[in-house]
Amino acid sequence: ACKGQSSSSQTGIVCRITRPAVLVLNQETRQVIQKALQRATYPDIKGERVILFLGKVNYGLYNIQISSLSIFSSQAELKKDKSIDIAIQNVSVTFKGTLQYDYNGGWLLEVHRSVDFEIDTSLDLQINTQLNCEAGRVQADTSDCYLSFHKLLLRLHGEKQPGWIEQLFTDFISFTLKLILKGQVCKEISVLANIMANFVQDKAANFLTDGDIGVDISLTRTPVIKGSYLESHHKGFLTYKNQSSSFQDSTYTPNLLGDSRMLYFWFSDKVLSSLAKAAFLDKRLMLTLTGDEFKALLENKALDTFQDILLEIFQGSSFSDSQVVVRSLTAPLITCKLEGTVVKSSVSVEIQLLHQDQAPTVAFSFEEDVVTVMQASYEEKKLILGLSDFQIQHKSFRSVATLSMSQESIQAFLKSLTTMVGIPVIISRLEPALTTLLNSKGLDLFDIINPEVLTKQGYLVLQMDFGFPQHLLEDFLQTII
Numbered sequence: 001a002c003k004g005q006s007s008s009s010q011t012g013i014v015c016r017i018t019r020p021a022v023l024v025l026n027q028e029t030r031q032v033i034q035k036a037l038q039r040a041t042y043p044d045i046k047g048e049r050v051i052l053f054l055g056k057v058n059y060g061l062y063n064i065q066i067s068s069l070s071i072f073s074s075q076a077e078l079k080k081d082k083s084i085d086i087a088i089q090n091v092s093v094t095f096k097g098t099l100q101y102d103y104n105g106g107w108l109l110e111v112h113r114s115v116d117f118e119i120d121t122s123l124d125l126q127i128n129t130q131l132n133c134e135a136g137r138v139q140a141d142t143s144d145c146y147l148s149f150h151k152l153l154l155r156l157h158g159e160k161q162p163g164w165i166e167q168l169f170t171d172f173i174s175f176t177l178k179l180i181l182k183g184q185v186c187k188e189i190s191v192l193a194n195i196m197a198n199f200v201q202d203k204a205a206n207f208l209t210d211g212d213i214g215v216d217i218s219l220t221r222t223p224v225i226k227g228s229y230l231e232s233h234h235k236g237f238l239t240y241k242n243q244s245s246s247f248q249d250s251t252y253t254p255n256l257l258g259d260s261r262m263l264y265f266w267f268s269d270k271v272l273s274s275l276a277k278a279a280f281l282d283k284r285l286m287l288t289l290t291g292d293e294f295k296a297l298l299e300n301k302a303l304d305t306f307q308d309i310l311l312e313i314f315q316g317s318s319f320s321d322s323q324v325v326v327r328s329l330t331a332p333l334i335t336c337k338l339e340g341t342v343v344k345s346s347v348s349v350e351i352q353l354l355h356q357d358q359a360p361t362v363a364f365s366f367e368e369d370v371v372t373v374m375q376a377s378y379e380e381k382k383l384i385l386g387l388s389d390f391q392i393q394h395k396s397f398r399s400v401a402t403l404s405m406s407q408e409s410i411q412a413f414l415k416s417l418t419t420m421v422g423i424p425v426i427i428s429r430l431e432p433a434l435t436t437l438l439n440s441k442g443l444d445l446f447d448i449i450n451p452e453v454l455t456k457q458g459y460l461v462l463q464m465d466f467g468f469p470q471h472l473l474e475d476f477l478q479t480i481i
C-alpha cells in the first residue's frame with residue numbers, strides 16, 4: 001500500500017494529531033534525544049601530523065563515550081506539506097576517553113603519552129522529520145538532521161600538560177569530532193525514530209485486535225502534515241481469522257475533523273459494521289440469562305401484569321429450572337447518523353426449561369427485528385452506552401404449550417418484554433464487556449481528557465485531549481537497550 005498512492009484511497013480510519021498534541025509530545029523529545037546520544041557509539045579518532053620543531057606526531061582518541069549530558073529546551077512545529085521540525089537548544093555533552101600520542105622530539109627524545117581527556121561540548125540539534133509510508137506502515141525519515149556546535153573544549157587529565165598540547169589537539173580533532181558526532185548522533189536519532197514508528201504501529205495494531213478479530217491499519221496514503229495538524233489514513237478493513245474483507249469507502253475529507261482538540265479519530269461506519277459482523281461470526285453476540293436473573297429483571301420492571309402468560313409459558317415449572325437465551329440471527333448492520341449510531345439486528349429469544357438428566361427443551365421462542373439508536377461516551381475509564389430511540393418489529397413466535405390469550409396480547413407481551421427487559425439487559429452486558437476489552441488493551445493507562453464520541457452521517461468521530469502517556473514512553477524506552 002502507499003507506493004504511488006493508489007487512487008481509490010479506501011480509507012476507513014483517520015487519525016489526526018494536532019499542534020496542541022505535538023507540544024505535549026515535544027515535552028518528551030528530550031528523553032528520546034538523551035537516549036539517542038547515550039546509545040550512539042563513538043569510533044576512535046586516529047591521525048598523524050607533522051609539526052614544526054616536533055616532527056611527526058601520531059595521536060589517537062580511544063574509548064570515547066558520554067560522561068554527562070543535559071538538554072536545555074526543545075521546540076516542535078509542523079511545517080505544512082513538509083515535516084515536523086524539532087529544534088533542540090543547548091545540549092551540553094561531556095565526552096571522556098583516552099588520548100594517546102607519541103612523537104620523537106629531537107634526536108633521542110621519544111615521547112609516548114597516554115592521558116585521559118574530557119571534551120566539553122555544547123550543541124544545538126535541528127531534526128526535520130518527514131513521515132512516509134513504507135509497506136503500509138508509517139516511516140519517520142530524520143535524514144534532515146543538523147548539529148551545530150557552540151563550544152568544543154578538550155581537557156587533558158593528569159599532571160598539568162603544557163597548554164599548547166591541549167590547543168594543538170583541539171585544533172586537530174575538533175573538525176573530525178564534529179563530523180563523527182553529527183554522523184553518529186543523527187544516525188542514532190534515525191534508528192530511534194523508526195523504532196518508535198514501528199512501536200506505535202505494532203501497539204496500534206494490537207489495540208485493534210482481539211482474538212480472531214482484527215482491523216487492518218495499513219496506511220492508504222502517506223501521512224499528511226498541515227500547519228495545525230498531521231493525520232494518517234488507514235484502511236480499517238476487517239481481518240477475521242486472517243481473512244481480510246474490504247469495503248469501498250473514501251468519504252473522508254479533512255474538513256470533517258477540527259484542530260482544537262489534541263487527537264481525533266474518524267471511523268467510517270463501514271468499519272463499525274464489519275466489526276459487528278466479525279463479532280457475529282465469532283459467536284460473540286449471544287447472551288444467556290439464568291431463570292433467576294430473568295425473574296429479577298421481570299420483577300423490577302413490574303411485569304407481573306404478565307404473570308398469567310408467563311405461567312402458561314413455563315408450564316408451571318419454576319424460573320430456577322429455566323434459562324433465557326438471546327442471540328443475533330444475522331450480523332447486525334451498523335450505520336451512523338447525526339442522532340447516533342443505528343444498530344439494525346434480528347434477534348431470537350428462547351425460553352428454555354432445564355431438566356435434571358436431559359438437554360434443555362425450548363418452551364417458548366420468538367424472533368424480532370430491533371432497530372436501536374445509541375450514543376456512546378467514555379467517563380471514569382468506562383464506556384457508557386445510551387439509547388435514544390428504538391423500534392421493534394415482531395416477526396414470529398412459537399410456543400410448546402397452547403396459550404389461552406390472543407395473538408395481539410402475546411405480541412404486546414413480547415414487545416414489552418423486549419423493551420423493558422431485552423434491550424436494557426443487552427446494553428447492561430455490552431457496556432462492561434466493551435470496557436473490559438478496551439482496558440485489556442491498556443486504554444485505562446492513558447490519561448484521556450474529556451473524550452467525546454460524535455456521530456454524523458456515515459461516520460463516527462472520537463476527539464479528546466490527553467496527558468502524555470508516560471507509561472508508553474517508558475514501555476518504549478525499555479524495548480530499546
Ligand SMILES: CCc1cc(Oc2ccnc(N(Cc3cccc(OC(F)(F)C(F)F)c3)C[C@@H](O)C(F)(F)F)n2)ccc1Cl
Nearest residue numbers: 013015017131138200201203204207217223231232234265
Ligand atoms: C490506537 C489508535 C489507532 C491507531 C491506528 O494506527 C496507527 C498506526 C500508526 N500510527 C498511528 N498514529 C495515530 C495514533 C494516535 C494516537 C495513538 C496511537 O497509538 C498509540 F500510541 F496509542 C499506540 F500505543 F496504540 C496512534 C500516529 C500517526 O497518526 C502518525 F502520527 F504517525 F502519522 N496510528 C489506527 C487506528 C487507531 Cl484508532
